Amino acid sequence: MELLSVATGIVATGTAYAMVLYIAAVGLSVTMGLLGIANLAHGAFAMAGGYAMVWGLDRLGLSFGVAVLLACVLVGVASVVMERVLYRRFYARSELDQVVMSVGLLFMSVAVAQFLFGPSPLSVRLPGLLTGSVPLVGDASLPVYRGFLILFGGAIFLLLWAGIERTMLGARIRAAVDNRFMAQAVGVNTDLLFVTVFALGSMLAALGGALGADMMALTPDYALAHLVYFMIVVAVGGLGSVRGPFVAALLLGIGDTACKILAPQAGAFFVYVALFVLLLARPRGLFGRTA
Amino acid sequence: MDDLVLAARGLHRSFGSLEVACDINFALAAGARHALIGPNGAGKSTLVNLLTGALRPSAGSIWLDGVDVTGLAVHQRVRRGLARTFQINTLLREMSVLEGVQLAVLERGGQGRALLGGRAGQRRAAEEGFDLLEQLGLAGDASAIVGALAYGRQRLVEVAMALALRPRVLLLDEPAAGVPPADSHLMLEVIARLPAGIAVLIIEHDMKLVFRFAERISVLVAGRILTEGSPAEIAADPRVREVYLGGRAHG
Amino acid sequence: MSARAAAVGVLMRRRSWRWVEALPWVAAIAGFFLLPNYLQLGTQILVMILFALSLDLLLGYTGIVTLGHAAFFGLGAYTAGLLATGGWHEPLSGLVAAAAVAAALGLVAGFVILRTSGLALLMLGMAITLLLYEVANNLNGLTGGADGLSGVEIAPLLGRFGFDMYGRTSYLYALAVLFVAFLLVRAIVWAPFGRSLVGIRQNPARMQAMGVSVFARRLAVFVLSAGLAGLAGAVSAQTSQFASLDNLSFDLSGTVLLMLVLGGPGRLYGGFIGASVLMIAQDGLAKENPVFWLFWLGLFVILLVVFVPGGLLGLRARLGLGGRDG
Ligand SMILES: Nc1ncnc2c1ncn2[C@@H]1O[C@H](COP(=O)(O)OP(=O)(O)OP(=O)(O)O)[C@@H](O)[C@H]1O
Ligand SMILES: [Mg+2]
Numbered sequence: 001m002e003l004l005s006v007a008t009g010i011v012a013t014g015t016a017y018a019m020v021l022y023i024a025a026v027g028l029s030v031t032m033g034l035l036g037i038a039n040l041a042h043g044a045f046a047m048a049g050g051y052a053m054v055w056g057l058d059r060l061g062l063s064f065g066v067a068v069l070l071a072c073v074l075v076g077v078a079s080v081v082m083e084r085v086l087y088r089r090f091y092a093r094s095e096l097d098q099v100v101m102s103v104g105l106l107f108m109s110v111a112v113a114q115f116l117f118g119p120s121p122l123s124v125r126l127p128g129l130l131t132g133s134v135p136l137v138g139d140a141s142l143p144v145y146r147g148f149l150i151l152f153g154g155a156i157f158l159l160l161w162a163g164i165e166r167t168m169l170g171a172r173i174r175a176a177v178d179n180r181f182m183a184q185a186v187g188v189n190t191d192l193l194f195v196t197v198f199a200l201g202s203m204l205a206a207l208g209g210a211l212g213a214d215m216m217a218l219t220p221d222y223a224l225a226h227l228v229y230f231m232i233v234v235a236v237g238g239l240g241s242v243r244g245p246f247v248a249a250l251l252l253g254i255g256d257t258a259c260k261i262l263a264p265q266a267g268a269f270f271v272y273v274a275l276f277v278l279l280l281a282r283p284r285g286l287f288g289r290t291a
Numbered sequence: 292m293d294d295l296v297l298a299a300r301g302l303h304r305s306f307g308s309l310e311v312a313c314d315i316n317f318a319l320a321a322g323a324r325h326a327l328i329g330p331n332g333a334g335k336s337t338l339v340n341l342l343t344g345a346l347r348p349s350a351g352s353i354w355l356d357g358v359d360v361t362g363l364a365v366h367q368r369v370r371r372g373l374a375r376t377f378q379i380n381t382l383l384r385e386m387s388v389l390e391g392v393q394l395a396v397l398e399r400g401g402q403g404r405a406l407l408g409g410r411a412g413q414r415r416a417a418e419e420g421f422d423l424l425e426q427l428g429l430a431g432d433a434s435a436i437v438g439a440l441a442y443g444r445q446r447l448v449e450v451a452m453a454l455a456l457r458p459r460v461l462l463l464d465e466p467a468a469g470v471p472p473a474d475s476h477l478m479l480e481v482i483a484r485l486p487a488g489i490a491v492l493i494i495e496h497d498m499k500l501v502f503r504f505a506e507r508i509s510v511l512v513a514g515r516i517l518t519e520g521s522p523a524e525i526a527a528d529p530r531v532r533e534v535y536l537g538g539r540a541h542g
Numbered sequence: 543m544s545a546r547a548a549a550v551g552v553l554m555r556r557r558s559w560r561w562v563e564a565l566p567w568v569a570a571i572a573g574f575f576l577l578p579n580y581l582q583l584g585t586q587i588l589v590m591i592l593f594a595l596s597l598d599l600l601l602g603y604t605g606i607v608t609l610g611h612a613a614f615f616g617l618g619a620y621t622a623g624l625l626a627t628g629g630w631h632e633p634l635s636g637l638v639a640a641a642a643v644a645a646a647l648g649l650v651a652g653f654v655i656l657r658t659s660g661l662a663l664l665m666l667g668m669a670i671t672l673l674l675y676e677v678a679n680n681l682n683g684l685t686g687g688a689d690g691l692s693g694v695e696i697a698p699l700l701g702r703f704g705f706d707m708y709g710r711t712s713y714l715y716a717l718a719v720l721f722v723a724f725l726l727v728r729a730i731v732w733a734p735f736g737r738s739l740v741g742i743r744q745n746p747a748r749m750q751a752m753g754v755s756v757f758a759r760r761l762a763v764f765v766l767s768a769g770l771a772g773l774a775g776a777v778s779a780q781t782s783q784f785a786s787l788d789n790l791s792f793d794l795s796g797t798v799l800l801m802l803v804l805g806g807p808g809r810l811y812g813g814f815i816g817a818s819v820l821m822i823a824q825d826g827l828a829k830e831n832p833v834f835w836l837f838w839l840g841l842f843v844i845l846l847v848v849f850v851p852g853g854l855l856g857l858r859a860r861l862g863l864g865g866r867d868g
Pocket of ligand 1: 306331333334336337
């Protein structure tokens with residue numbers, strides 16, 4: 001009984017966490033896989049989404065849903081500007097230049113967030129509808145909000161999967177990435193396409209940062225602190241895929257939660273060791289497109 | 292059989308549903324002058340990649356000097372005397388021509404692992420490299436940066452890099468492709484004067500070159516060897532004619 | 543002189559020393575006499591130069607982009623520190639031990655990391671750093687956990703020169719270690735092995751077609767680089783008599799990368815310039831507000847990569863003031 005309720009708790013919490021990781025990180029898989037840019041500052045867009053939402057809730061007194069929407073729109077607009085001003089210059093640059101640029105952005109994001117919102121973690125007021133919890137097996141219960149995250153994450157996954165892996169837009173994006181020159185020649189507006197993809201990826205990050213602020217605390221070093229987990233989701237899941245990261249996020253979310261509950265001291269240690277073993281066996285990740 | 296330096300038995304390979312190599316049997320004797328022709332996309336470069344180990348066959352085996360090398364990596368096959376040039380220049384673009392060739396000479400002698408020193412070896416390798424460049428008519432470009440050379444010259448550097456390894460088998464993947472007519476005679480001369488002991492397989496679309504150079508010709512179509520024979524036999528073969536005249540003609 | 547002798551001579555002369563190469567060392571010694579109040583900062587700069595030099599082998603010469611180099615620096619720092627707290631106070635053997643331990647980790651980690659590329663490679667580098675961070679944090683009985691490892695007592699160097707409170711011995715010690723390591727790295731990058739690393743950076747497929755096992759070369763340089771990073775960490779722990787979790791942080795990996803890129807990777811001296819500029823700027827700016835320092839640092843490197851690719855030494859070469867590419 002005891003065992004069952006612990007296990008249920010782990011799976012439920014882990015899945016909710018996985019959904020947050022997925023929504024926040026899948027945009028990185030899309031931008032990196034499709035635009036070929038190593039955007040380590042992806043987490044900064046997630047953080048911006050989280051802070052924007054809290055700002056909307058606390059300062060503007062918006063309702064939860066509207067605040068989330070506002071966060072996505074604000075980050076989306078900001079990302080278009082960033083793409084035009086900065087990222088665009090880096091599509092054809094070396095991996096090193098891309099990494100250095102995005103590490104610079106990461107460092108800046110820490111400073112800006114601390115300047116605007118202070119060093120301590122911000123908490124999120126959840127709407128009444130999403131508070132409370134429902135009992136599961138034995139002692140285990142599931143906070144309503146986490147249940148909501150699981151459903152929402154699943155829906156986002158299905159939407160992306162249907163949208164990118166099976167539609168014309170997706171085909172166009174993939175064609176443009178495989179051969180920018182050819183795509184231009186057949187009349188695809190690659191500039192517009194690339195901005196759209198970048199904004200889409202950043203807005204997804206903002207959504208993850210906003211919805212996940214309850215599980216992944218909003219602190220100025222958010223983008224640094226969670227960077228490795230975002231990268232794990234993408235690297236293990238495979239670049240340019242929306243399905244791979246989903247599976248990777250589930251593995252990581254549940255595995256990480258299990259380790260931290262069962263072995264609070266050395267939890268993260270096991271996650272990293274498992275990661276090394278996995279990539280030793282499959283250097284291209286679980287579902288990587290062969291380069 | 293004993294004088295075969297390179298042999299392929301029953302090679303298969305596909306990319307997804309596209310079969311690019313299907314039951315390929317093929318052999319080169321010491322000192323052979325062999326050409327591989329076929330339309331674009333026939334799988335010629337793929338065959339070179341299978342022979343060198345850049346691609347793994349899904350079935351079949353590859354033999355160098357009577358030893359099965361199917362399981363060996365690219366660099367191990369090179370160390371056993373198998374060198375190649377690439378259809379698309381694959382060079383050390385930021386180095387000088389001489390330095391690239393010097394590196395190849397050093398690696399041939401296994402000196403590339405020398406962590407320290409190696410000055411005398413580097414000097415000898417550079418001297419040998421220069422002599423080689425001289426033979427290929429590249430001496431004037433020895434100190435030029437590879438990436439700054441005209442494309443045709445870069446094609447010659449490809450050949451120089453391969454020859455610096457003193458291979459026993461040399462696979463040339465369209466060495467004259469993209470070389471402007473004014474320079475192409477240089478490449479033809481270089482190919483004509485390759486050391487007699489080297490077994491050479493050349494992929495080429497230029498039929499003049501092929502018929503002048505090759506003693507035997509294989510025709511590859513859609514991943515299969517359509518036929519193999521002497522230049523005269525190939526020239527007279529109606530199927531070959533059909534592939535080249537009826538299909539997508541080239542060159 | 544024949545054309546052959548001339549061309550070969552051009553190639554061979556690149557190995558020889560040029561007089562400008564004396565400059566950093568003259569400056570370092572002058573600093574010792576002229577700026578006695580800044581020896582502690584000077585020591586830290588020397589340590590970071592050594593660390594950046596280790597990264598240059600990997601990144602600048604071989605083209606392996608990593609954000610996990612702090613793992614080896616930190617491991618070296620803790621190894622040297624723990625040896626001292628454990629009762630082994632002799633500094634030079636401590637250095638050797640720290641470098642060996644870091645190199646051993648480099649061998650194991652490199653074996654996995656170098657099979658991957660791109661994002662996975664970056665991620666694994668960071669993961670190995672975090673893994674060590676977790677270990678150091680959890681073994682707080684041994685390592686002091688989040689408080690850091692203090693009480694690192696170092697015996698006098700060669701039994702004669704004590705590590706005094708003015709930091710004179712520390713400075714000269716760090717300088718001497720850097721000098722020896724630099725001689726080693728300089729010899730390596732101009733030897734056939736180092737030239738083959740440059741070849742791998744420029745085109746791995748070409749090197750493979752020359753009969754080079756690219757994986758084995760990369761692994762070899764990874765081990766070397768890890769050992770040198772461990773050496774830098776050990777000097778840091780011995781001269782500051784302290785090791786902490788900061789030695790295993792992403793910030794450190796990121797900072798050393800930025801230093802190298804600022805100075806110019808693949809040119810041996812990039813770290814000298816980058817570490818000096820950034821550490822001196824940080825000393826001035828970060829005292830006021832460490833967070834704003836991150837802002838300016840970030841902005842600065844972004845502008846740098848946008849407008850001055852190749853770093854400051856690259857700029858010098860582009861302006862035609864000489865300087866040669868590794
Ligand atoms: N890595 C790969 N993945 C998928 N398909 C490939 C790959 N490499 C080659 N192909 C396909 O395999 C077929 C054979 O290609 P290959 O390059 O061997 O042809 P080729 O005979 O050398 O042609 P060409 O004369 O144009 O050089 C082509 O249709 C090509 O598109
Ligand atoms: Mg081809």
